[in-house]
Amino acid sequence: MRIFNLNKEYNIVCNWENTRYGFRHLASLCRGGQEIAKAKTCYYNRTWERFEFETTILKIINDNFIGAEKENFLQVIREAR
Numbered sequence: 001m002r003i004f005n006l007n008k009e010y011n012i013v014c015n016w017e018n019t020r021y022g023f024r025h026l027a028s029l030c031r032g033g034q035e036i037a038k039a040k041t042c043y044y045n046r047t048w049e050r051f052e053f054e055t056t057i058l059k060i061i062n063d064n065f066i067g068a069e070k071e072n073f074l075q076v077i078r079e080a081r
Contacts, residue, residue, distance in 0.1 A: 004057065004080055006073045012060060014053040025056040029064055037064050051081035 004012045013028045022044040029037040039060040049055055054077075061073050 002053065004053075004077060006076050010073070012057055014056065016053075025053050027053060027056040027060045029060050039063065054081070 002014045004014065006012065009031055011030050013030060015026050017024055017026065019042065022042065024040050024042040025047075027039045028035045029039075037060060039056050041056045041059065047055070057077055058074070061070060061077070065073055
């Protein structure tokens with residue numbers, strides 16, 4: 001499990017699970033400790049990500065934020081890897 005803090009209010013909790021054919025990355029977007037959104041990405045072999053959970057984190061940010069807030073959170077993730 002890995003936690004990415006976006007700011008004082010939001011964080012993303014990431015985990016992975018084995019599946020029958022490979023594995024998947026899971027991410028939960030939390031606001032004030034409460035889960036408000038989920039995302040998952042399934043893989044059959046290996047990932048080509050720059051850092052672990054990259055695709056799933058980008059998916060959850062893109063689906064739940066817009067404008068300057070979204071760009072700020074993407075920058076936080078780029079720096080956190």
